[in-house]
Amino acid sequence: MESRQLLIETMSELMWERGYADTSPRDVRERSGVGQGSMYHHFPTKRDLAVAALERNVADLLPAVSELDGPGDPMARIEAYLMRPRDALKGCKVGRMTQDPQVREDPVLLAPVARAFAQVHLGWVKVLRAAVAAGELRTDLDPERLAHTLMAVLQGGYVLAIAQQDPGPFDAARTGVLELLRAAAPATTDDRHKMGE
């Protein structure tokens, strides 16, 4: 692997394992085997390297998000994205950075995270609008707000799973919101028929 890529990979791993504050340029050099001269050539500061590592984590996240905008029934896409296999005890490499004390106070380090979340939000809004248009969700629900709700369920589900060291709460949280979405479908012809009886 090229030195630049190797440094980025290693920084991403170390930020994941130890957080930003606790990762030194020396740690990155020792694990990657890249020399000091090459490191400072590519990344003059630890912060520059951290930005590149965050951009890489964001790039890993986005292909899955594009599935929200794929073909097929909108509620089926919502279910597929919510329920796709995720390592609940590892959490989200992007979202977790908001809890790193030095990252959350640095607008430059937060910027890739903010951009990624804005893109995920856009994907959710589109599929939720499509679900409303398809008569799968009540028209009085607001897709913009609901998109934040669904993102929060996933991000918060990781927090619950890690606290209990059990993926159960993560799965319960996402299954619960899926059941709520289904319960928030407009009354079907079937229901109307039953109620009219």
Place this chain on the structure above:
Amino acid sequence: MESRQLLIETMSELMWERGYADTSPRDVRERSGVGQGSMYHHFPTKRDLAVAALERNVADLLPAVSELDGPGDPMARIEAYLMRPRDALKGCKVGRMTQDPQVREDPVLLAPVARAFAQVHLGWVKVLRAAVAAGELRTDLDPERLAHTLMAVLQGGYVLAIAQQDPGPFDAARTGVLELLRAAAPATTDDRHKMGE
């Protein structure tokens, strides 16, 4: 303030500002003004002090949770707890610890967080069961799962707000789930009347 309390307060502040890894016993002594002898008398290790600080943060969180179990209409209690004023950009002092790399790998440090979340979950399950019993939520919704969903919305809402440095996504996420809960009410007499027309 007594030295023991002062050490706990200071550790809580420093873990909040810098995380666990980046807080040294010396930092705690310098900020608290408590001497080394007294510190090691109360807390032989940094980890002992961190457990006490986490227990204190949990104790701060729990009074609000008891409101879920108060008098009055269950849905009104759900709304009041979801929408109570919270500092979205600061996040949850308890939940955030799950993202601290050294805390999340240490069962002793995670234990107070896990216990707190189990207690909050219990509070949510009770009020959600009461809402189902009062005819405010459909009987096919599962209070155990839904309790995890609502906790995840709050914990994840903080992540979204911090990423964007804007409390908006936190408020959108919790308002969105409240709207979903309302949309998941059983069909009312009114609806039935309209549909029967």
